[in-house]
Amino acid sequence: MSYDPRNLPQHPDFLWANPEPKSSYDVVIVGGGGHGLATAYYLAAHHGITNVAVLERGWLAGGNMARNTTIIRSNYLWDESSAIYEASLKLWETIEEDLGYDVFFSQRGVLNLAHTLQDVRESVRRVEANKLNGVDAEFVDADGVRELCPIINTDNLRYPVLGATYQPRAGIAKHDWVAWGYARRAAELGVDLIQNCEVTGFVKDGNRVVGVETTRGRINAGRVGLCVAGSTSTLADLAGIRVPIQSHPLQALVSELFEPVHPTVVMSNHIHVYVSQAHKGELVMGAGVDQYTGYGQRGSFHVIEEQMAAAVELFPIFARAHVLRTWGGIVDVTMDASPIMGRTPVDDLFVNTGWGTGGFKAVPGAGLAYAHTLATGEPHALNAPFSLERFETGALIDEHGAAAVAH
Amino acid sequence: MLIIDCPHCGPRHEQEFHYGRQAHVAYPADPSALTDEEWAHYLFYRDNPRGPHAERWVHSAGCRKWFNVVRDTLTYEIKAVYRAGEQPPPEYAALARPGAVAGTAPETTKEA
Secondary structure, eight states: OOOOTTSOOOOOSOSSOOOOOOSEEEEEEEOOSHHHHHHHHHHHHHHOOOOEEEEOSSSTTOSGGGSSOOEEOOOOSSHHHHHHHHHHHHHHHHHHHHHTSOOOOBOOOEEEEEOSHHHHHHHHHHHHHHHHTTOOOEEEEHHHHHHHOTTOOOSSSSSOOOEEEEETTOEEOOHHHHHHHHHHHHHHTTOEEEOSOOEEEEEEETTEEEEEEETTEEEEEEEEEEOOGGGHHHHHHHHTOOOOOEEEEEEEEEEEEOOSOOOSEEEETTTTEEEEEOTTSEEEEEEEEOSSOOOSSOOOHHHHHHHHHHHHHHOGGGGGOOEEEEEEEEEEEOTTSOOEEEEOSSBTEEEEEOOTTOOGGGHHHHHHHHHHHHHHSSOOTTTGGGOTTHHHHOOOOOOTTTSSSOO | OOEEEETTTEEEEGGGOEEEEESOOOOOSSGGGOOHHHHHHHHHOOOOOSSEEEEEEEOTTTTOOEEEEEEETTTOOEEEEEETTOOOOGGGGGGGSTTTTTTOSOGGGSOO
């Protein structure tokens, strides 16, 4: 869809209704972020299950969905990961038609930089793995990096850029519009989106969950699906189960607005920054997680300082840019840097968590697979490998290399 | 940035330290007797509370010694610092039993 990227179209005042909760639903989704809203949409659109509520403690898409750097890519190493992220990327490619709503998905490509010989070896290995899995990928040398992104400094820095993996179909989208698009269509299909409704407990009959206690009263449910990112452990405690999650603060920031100078997305594991330029012109930069666990929705200043040092070294023309706004969100990190999606030890209670620092890109694919899981009680082929049981069987999916931000 | 009061060196900036995750997780007394579920809990499951949390830190750019900290994960306030091998202050005694607060850990992963 064509648009002037600096002049976004206006949208109507209200895109969805604000209903009172009913006493009972077939499916209750806890968490009205990207994953929860997408799950609700696919439940209604693909499975015909419309007696669904999405319960949100605050306002829709006001958590990590409002705080991320919107990078979308599928160049992960292992078969299981590239399957779900590539399925997600294919959904991104048709999402505007599916939802009848602009989300400003811009396939401007992503460069994952290699700064050391070991980086180069790992990158080439990942490119070849991607090709075998049908994911578009190539390894480009330093000249190729400069050609794709002329503002990069490849030589005059402590760890020179030796090359990069390049995925042309990767890109960015406008996170708020993605949430609004899913919310609008889900509401049209009959889903109740209930805001200011915090889950305070679970109602169980034996080992089966049959409802949730909320700040707006008890709501009965056939099945309950958690989609609450960094708050998963807190809710799991209420349900009497344990999840292998550690919650960490993750920060990002934007600069003031600039003319278009940055044509693609650049990520560097090694010197630790990732940068794109938003449609309106802000430079959007992500930092690493704070090393300690925390729920404060803010991070440490020295993390931002290190990230800025890396950004200016890599992009000398950013040296005069001013930071407009910084923010922090709470991300849910697993030991193998891969998500958890599927059954829990409590019957009819399902969990979708552990996306760590990169859950935004997975919104459509995870929503599709989680909707299948909630509709049938069985995992979709895409999320079967990401079960909670893998921590017992040992079938871990170690994506520390491709997860971009060191966990 | 946290200022952490190393029990050996005194207060220093957080950047001199590395985080070592939950404290008081005991190595299983009889490892060969553990089921796969119990091993999973020992290896991969750690408490993740909103509030006071007993955790290990190492003063990597200082004395290089490990020690324990009780830190509030919501306010990031450090409530107590004590040496490796010591127990937390009495008001945080429950934090020395991982999984005990939520009552969800298998018996074998709870410290005796």
